[in-house]
Amino acid sequence: MSLDTILFYFFSGMLLFSSLMIIVVKNAIYSILFLVLSFVMATGLLFLLESEFMSLIFIVIYVGAIAVLFLFVIMMLNIKVTNSVKDLLKYFPIGNFLGFVFLIEILLIIFESFNTNPYKNNFLFNFYTNWFEKIDSISDIESLGQILYTYYVPQFLIAGIILLIAVIGSVILTLSHKNIEVKKQDTFRQVSR
């Protein structure tokens, strides 16, 4: 077993485990943290597939933005921990049945779409190596960066300007001087509603 396979099994196992834990764990904060863990594991899988850009975007967007947003929302809502064991027993048969059906469907799709090469261990297997790719290869991010910084310079600068406007706007909308009565939400009133 090579290192790749070990890592693949580690990442996918952890991914399955953490995604299971998201729905099993009672505390909402813990389940968000498991969600983050599952995103990180998915990132690891994408890294193994050598698509670095996608994996880093995954981290930035899902962990950096969406999961943190969820966390804020959960902190603002006043959620009481409820006992869900009763519901679990009630919905166990139908849930299990539906899960089984979907599993079979997915397995069918997988067996239809992913064929192994029948000549894999045969002497007919093509051992051709593309030397261009071996010698002059650059990674995913590098090639994207080369295109971005050569062909799309003005667009890159405009994106910077957009971020500048966003910064200015958030300062304007949140910075309050003493005399002005700013319309903003009252956390106590909202929670006690």
Place this chain on the structure above:
Amino acid sequence: MIFSMLIGNRVYEILIDDFEDITVKENINNLNEVSTILPEIFFGISLVFLVLHGILLCSSKEKNFPLIQMSIIKLGILILLFTFFLVCNNIILIESSFYNNTIVFDNLSISSKQCIIIASIICLLIMQQYLNDQKINSFEYILLILFAVFGLLLICSSNDLITAYLAIEVQSLSFYLLAAYKKDSVFSTESGLKYFILGAFSSSMFLFGSSLIYGTTGTTNFEDLKDLFFYAYPGNFFFNGFDGISQTFEINLLQFGLLFLIISLFFKLALAPFHIWSPDIYEGSLTSSTFFFAVIPKLGLFVLLTRFFQYSFYGFIDNYRYCIVAIAIFSIIIGSFTGLEQRKIKSLLAYSSIGHMGYSLLAFSSCTFEGLQALFCYLIVYIIAGLCTWSIFLSLKLKNKYIKKGNKDLSDFALLVKSNNTLTLFFATVLLSLAGFPPLIGFYAKMNVFLVAIETSMYFAAIVGILCSVISTFYYIRIIKTLYFEKSLTGKLYYPISYQNSLVIGICFFLFIFLFLNPNVLYLFSYKMSLIGYFL
């Protein structure tokens, strides 16, 4: 300017270093490429400097935290003037598009940029007094307006879906902030939130449509799209036949994407089925912001729409012709009938702007050179008329207890003729021109639109447009009646207008008379604009 040239050189060096390909190197080897977007580069860099200047000066304790919004307005006008100078004196080049063909440099972009810059200079000049009255003491307001102008300039010269999207984002992000600027007013906050949600929705539709177009064709460039679909005119057997190009492209998916793009741009233009947001937002936000929303961005968005549908997807416009004409007529009807009910001047003007966008779309839908000429002619007249009405509206300040009351009813203007005769004359003339009365330029513009519609056999649309134009004349004339012949003894009292504002209003007014006597100026200018992709 020197600084921007330095930045340009740096970009140029990076480009040279990274590339070994000879043809690309030859293309890059002229510094022309940087000079094409020199106005935008200059404008962007000076905006960043303006931000730094404002922040450093505003928060300095030694100078006792000065209020600098007036000086920032003057600096902004100066920057706009320099940019105008650069736009006018840009070096003429052999090729017409640059930066991997994402930025285009032709008559349409240059002329529309000139219009937008001049209109925003006037806008800033008029705003000065109003901002003082409303006690908006932060300089960021002007900065946001300048950023919006920057986005509009980029929209005019974009030749690529990515650039167009980014430019629209720059423009609309600053618009949301301008709408929500007055934090202590419920209306302003509400309208900002509404604008943000609806604007983000329409931007996401634009993004979805462009991703579908990229998915089916593999390019985002307008010129490449034009080359791909040049032969897609209806009835072309080689394109539409059984083994034509339509087999290689998913035409249906492409049209689906196009539909999304149309809808998102119509959303931004506030055309009739997508117009619900505009009167609300115009009513709620600061009047100076409303002035800016109503007058300036329409031209830029129409330029993008023209580039897209009259240039790159010209073959496909035939499938949408009925839809676009229906939208145009619908917005004309909405603009004329709903405007009858309005008691507040701001929402009345909002509905009138919806109607005017309908007339321009009617000219747009004809897809001929005359149609484009009529479109730009109409838009320029609309901008001038909008500048005039809104500046009169903005500079009139009621003498009453509620100083901050900015929202004027129709009855506030009763017998304005007794307190300010000349201004009333100007106002009445501009309103008549908006309605399309003969001795004014608005008549020519409207007549052009109807002539184009008749020439392209859209008789029914033309008739409906003319009838609705008559109906909408009613509410313009009602304002004039309120100004002159109201049956009350006294009208409201107003503060006198500042010298600067009166000068600007006067110039706008005399432009109407001049353009009627000599409409060739306008016709030539708009004809030059209608030649897309050419540089004379």
